[in-house]
Amino acid sequence: MTERTIVAPPQVAGANYVGSQKCSECHDKVTSKFHNATHAKLSAPGIKGEIGCEACHGPASIHVKSGGGTGTIVNPGASPETCFQCHLDKQGEFNLPFSHPVMNGKMGCSDCHSPHEGSAVAEGGTNFDPVNSSCVKCHVSQGGPYVFEHEASREGCVACHNPHGSMNAKMLKARNANLCLQCHFQQQTSAGVILIGGRDHAPFLSRGTCWSAGCHEAVHGSHVSSSLRF
Ligand code: HEC
Ligand code: HEC
Ligand code: HEC
Numbered sequence: 001m002t003e004r005t006i007v008a009p010p011q012v013a014g015a016n017y018v019g020s021q022k023c024s025e026c027h028d029k030v031t032s033k034f035h036n037a038t039h040a041k042l043s044a045p046g047i048k049g050e051i052g053c054e055a056c057h058g059p060a061s062i063h064v065k066s067g068g069g070t071g072t073i074v075n076p077g078a079s080p081e082t083c084f085q086c087h088l089d090k091q092g093e094f095n096l097p098f099s100h101p102v103m104n105g106k107m108g109c110s111d112c113h114s115p116h117e118g119s120a121v122a123e124g125g126t127n128f129d130p131v132n133s134s135c136v137k138c139h140v141s142q143g144g145p146y147v148f149e150h151e152a153s154r155e156g157c158v159a160c161h162n163p164h165g166s167m168n169a170k171m172l173k174a175r176n177a178n179l180c181l182q183c184h185f186q187q188q189t190s191a192g193v194i195l196i197g198g199r200d201h202a203p204f205l206s207r208g209t210c211w212s213a214g215c216h217e218a219v220h221g222s223h224v225s226s227s228l229r230f
């Protein structure tokens with residue numbers, strides 16, 4: 001696990017760091033699974049030992065002394081500001097023209113990432129199924145089941161979408177045929193013939209994207225066509 005020094009941890013006037021151990025006295029549900037969390041081992045300038053919890057919640061001495069008094073600790077809630085302190089690049093991604101509505105507070109990072117346990121990628125894995133299942137909680141129809149599923153989704157919705165934001169509509173990783181050609185190779189067999197999936201696509205490629213113009217519009221999966229049409 002990387003150790004990272006916080007640039008500007010959340011502040012609580014007059015309070016000092018007490019360390020994560022202390023939190024378990026009153027928040028054992030949150031702390032019990034924290035030991036294997038991505039964020040369990042963080043440090044702050046001038047502080048000895050790890051302060052994982054307080055890296056996001058701010059120094060807690062007053063909070064602890066007052067037995068959890070209101071207004072004594074930072075609760076980031078759905079605000080991304082705490083996360084941006086260390087993941088500044090994500091602020092840039094969420095300001096791209098197409099992104100999830102995190103900047104206006106309609107969604108938070110924690111809708112997809114769990115701050116308190118396991119890998120911060122929701123439901124605990126770099127494994128693709130858990131990642132997809134967090135997407136289809138909200139985007140039910142793209143999850144199928146379909147009669148003809150597009151196997152691409154087994155590699156994750158993130159094979160085609162950047163969930164943090166993109167220059168392209170629908171947060172696509174590429175705006176044109178390049179999106180599909182990452183996996184479906186073109187093969188030039190003879191002059192004027194471009195095979196994709198065993199079929200000559202030369203006449204189609206100039207018409208637009210692969211998923212428009214009456215072609216593979218059912219890009220997530222189809223109930224009627226194995227070629228993902230309609
Ligand atoms: C002496 C008991 C006690 C200790 C120790 C303690 N807390 Fe709390 N904490 C509470 C109580 C009581 C509440 C309010 C009820 C609740 O949300 O569970 C609370 C609430 C919170 C909240 C939610 C605040 C809000 O406004 O929504 C956060 C975040 C929090 N604690 C973090 C921590 C962290 C981090 C530590 C360790 C550094 C810690 N607490 C240690 C008792 C404690
Ligand atoms: C990576 C940042 C991060 C770390 C590290 C972190 N938290 Fe949190 N915590 C959050 C966020 C974000 C929320 C708000 C979640 C929400 O509302 O969706 C939260 C909410 C809470 C709450 C409010 C009750 C709840 O579950 O919603 C408590 C209590 C709490 N955290 C305690 C802790 C304790 C104790 C630790 C260390 C064991 C810790 N947190 C570590 C980001 C963090
Ligand atoms: C104090 C600094 C700090 C804060 C605040 C912070 N992170 Fe992190 N985060 C890290 C470090 C360090 C890593 C380990 C990987 C790295 O070096 O980038 C990490 C990794 C991650 C990962 C990669 C997941 C994995 O398991 O590989 C995600 C997702 C993530 N953080 C989300 C968040 C979210 C969401 C918040 C706000 C609730 C947040 N972080 C707040 C420092 C921080």
Ligand code: HEC
Binds near residue numbers: 087111163
């Ligand atoms: C719509 C869901 C979603 C939201 C909202 C979201 N993320 Fe992510 N994030 C993901 C997914 C999915 C991955 C894994 C990407 C992959 O495997 O290619 C990821 C990966 C990451 C990573 C590790 C890999 C990387 O790109 O550096 C970090 C750090 C991270 N997110 C931080 C954040 C922060 C900070 C926020 C809030 C400002 C946030 N995320 C909001 C879905 C989301």
Ligand code: HEC
Binds near residue numbers: 135136138158163169
């Ligand atoms: C907590 C609910 C939630 C989760 C989880 C979620 N999304 Fe979203 N998603 C939204 C909302 C809200 C919008 C914005 C809809 C709008 O602006 O009309 C959106 C928009 C989108 C869009 C653009 C839709 C359009 O018509 O422009 C895509 C693509 C998308 N999400 C993909 C994903 C992927 C991939 C994941 C998983 C990594 C994911 N979402 C996880 C709620 C969610």
Ligand code: HEC
Binds near residue numbers: 135136142152153160
């Ligand atoms: C093979 C690439 C690919 C994969 C994998 C993929 N998508 Fe998409 N997605 C697209 C394309 C292309 C569009 C744009 C369709 C259009 O404009 O008609 C899109 C559009 C969307 C939209 C906007 C509404 C719509 O249907 O037009 C949402 C929401 C969405 N995808 C969510 C998801 C989710 C959730 C997953 C994972 C279960 C996923 N996508 C997997 C390519 C993909």
Ligand code: HEC
Binds near residue numbers: 151180
């Ligand atoms: C992450 C890899 C990946 C991406 C990206 C991808 N596909 Fe696929 N696609 C597959 C796999 C794997 C199959 C199943 C094996 C096969 O037929 O090649 C498949 C099958 C298909 C089929 C069905 C072929 C048949 O008749 O059985 C069509 C049509 C298709 N993809 C179109 C697209 C389009 C359009 C895009 C771009 C929006 C796209 N694919 C992007 C991996 C991908």
